[in-house]
Structure formats: C-alpha cells, structure tokens
Amino acid sequence: MTKVTLGLLQHACTDEPEANLQKALSLAADAAKKGANIICTQELFRSPYFCQAENHAYFKLAERIPDGPSTKAFQALAKKHRVVVIASLFEKRASGLYHNTAVIIDADGKVLGIYRKMHIPDDPLFYEKFYFTPGDTGFKAWETKYGKIGVLVCWDQWYPEGARLTAMQGAEILFYPTAIGWHPSEKQEYGVNQHGAWEIIQRSHAVANGCYVAVPNRIGLERPGGGDGIEFWGQSFVAGTSGQILAKASATKEEVLIVPIDLEKVDVTRTHWPFLRDRRIDAYGDLTKRFID
Numbered sequence: 001m002t003k004v005t006l007g008l009l010q011h012a013c014t015d016e017p018e019a020n021l022q023k024a025l026s027l028a029a030d031a032a033k034k035g036a037n038i039i040c041t042q043e044l045f046r047s048p049y050f051c052q053a054e055n056h057a058y059f060k061l062a063e064r065i066p067d068g069p070s071t072k073a074f075q076a077l078a079k080k081h082r083v084v085v086i087a088s089l090f091e092k093r094a095s096g097l098y099h100n101t102a103v104i105i106d107a108d109g110k111v112l113g114i115y116r117k118m119h120i121p122d123d124p125l126f127y128e129k130f131y132f133t134p135g136d137t138g139f140k141a142w143e144t145k146y147g148k149i150g151v152l153v154c155w156d157q158w159y160p161e162g163a164r165l166t167a168m169q170g171a172e173i174l175f176y177p178t179a180i181g182w183h184p185s186e187k188q189e190y191g192v193n194q195h196g197a198w199e200i201i202q203r204s205h206a207v208a209n210g211c212y213v214a215v216p217n218r219i220g221l222e223r224p225g226g227g228d229g230i231e232f233w234g235q236s237f238v239a240g241t242s243g244q245i246l247a248k249a250s251a252t253k254e255e256v257l258i259v260p261i262d263l264e265k266v267d268v269t270r271t272h273w274p275f276l277r278d279r280r281i282d283a284y285g286d287l288t289k290r291f292i293d
Helices: 017-033 056-061 069-081 154-158 160-167 187-209 264-272
Strands: 003-010 038-040 084-094 097-105 111-116 141-144 147-151 173-175 212-215 219-222 230-233 237-239 245-248 255-262
Touching: 003 017, 003 212, 017 038, 017 069, 017 255, 069 084, 069 097, 084 147, 097 147, 111 141, 147 160, 154 187, 160 173, 160 187, 173 187, 187 212, 187 237, 237 255, 245 255, 255 264
Parallel strands: 003 038, 038 084, 147 173, 173 212
Antiparallel strands: 003 255, 084 097, 097 111, 141 147, 212 237, 219 230, 237 245
16 A cells, blocks of 8 residues: 555643553544554653653653553554554663663554664753663664654654665655753744754655655643753654655644655655665765764
8 A cells, every 4th residue: 555644643741651651542542543554652752751850760660662561552552453553662671771762563563673762862951861772773664564664763853864774774754753842941042943953854854865754742841850841842743755744733732643645655756856876875984983084
C-alpha cells in the first residue's frame, strides 16, 4: 500500500506516570479510530519533562524495554487496532545505565526494535546528559506493515547526518518524537526565530532526502525544577517530500493530528530531485572528524 495515514499525539503531561500513559493510549486509540496507520507519541510522554533539573529521584520514572508496562500496553493497542506505534520512553537498561529510547511496534504487536537517542543535549533546563547515555543503536530504519520508517528523537533534529543515514537505509518517513519549547524569559526576543529554526531544519530533512517528516511535540508550561519552567510550543507537524507543511497542530491545544500521505511520492521525488544519486561519497571522509583545522 502506498496511501498511509499518520497519527501524531500532542498533549500536556501531569505528575502521574500512569495517568499520562492512559492519556497517550486513549489518544492513540482515537487516532486509530480516525484511520491512522502509524501512530507516534511525543518525547517522554509518561511524565513532565524532568530534565529541567538534575534530580536522582527522577530515575525512578525509567522502565525496562520491552518488559515495562508502557511497551506492553502499546503492543496490545497495536495488535488490537492493527496499527504501527512509535513510543518514546525513559529506558532503564541496567543499574546506572539509562537511555532516551523509542520503541517501534509493528501492526501485529511485535516489537521491531528500538532507537536510542544519539545526540544528548546539555543546555539550561535541558540537562539530558545527567540522565541519558548516548545511544549505541546507530541510525536505523524498519520495514513495517505500512511502509519503511526511521525514528530519531528531539535533539537529533538538528543534525542532517542522522536524517541522511536513516534515509540511506530506505526510510520513507522520518519520525521525531519531541519535547521542545521556550524559556518564558526568552520568548519575546527569540521565540519566533527559535521556533522557525526548529521547523525549517526538519523541513530541510524532508527536502534533502525526498521523504516525509513527522514531528509530535508536547504542550503546556512545566516547572518540575521550579523557576520559570519551559513553555512547550506544540505545533506538531508533518512535512511532505518537498518540505511543504501538510498539517500542523495548534500551539496550546491537545490534539490528535491525522495526516494522510502517499508513499509513492517518495519515489517520484527522489527520482526527479536525485540528491541521493549525485552525492559525492568519495569526498565526504572529513565528516567523521570533529573539526577540520
């Protein structure tokens, strides 16, 4: 099948992990009933964005994959509704070893694999290096019932290398579960440009790789570390194979963004805009260096 419908889940989060899980499951079921074939959660949907503070207590939020409750619940949902699910979780791999991980579940409920976030930020109110070990899965693509997909996570959005390496494995859709927003004190001066940069860089991944890009983001003002907190800007979106915005959610409302796409356009775009053909792979060796002096 070439015509597929995407469902992106956008919502606020409470301090109760079980309530957040049930919210995500409810929205996912709603997406399935509205015709979604592939459903993606926002980043770390089971809790507020706890990385605003360095607090060892938050490690208790982590769960095992695939044996944890969230994976099991989404496996059951995927099998019941015959949908593919991408769920973003705080993974406890071992004592003292944690990852920011997306689990990919096929429409029969089988776990196809995981992607561990490769790029880990450490910025004011985004103290992820305290919690997450950088991913070791590499960039991957999975053949699902409804097409070949790639999954990256939030901060990975800013790196064209990750998008390219995933697309080179045949991914027709790149999913980026996300938790990003404004520092309220910066919004007036920098807000428009910050959001614009975030959207443009991901639309550019669609252009450069001739694929779809799907980005679910959370909403709401969260202050788990006290202070001003982060005002998450929502605006989940799907970009087409030429980078055009096909659909976008609001900045403040809970939504299930339902977006029909045609995977045949991936082949058409890549044939008529043959960027993959014209890559000079003989000249890119320096990309593996940190810096060129």
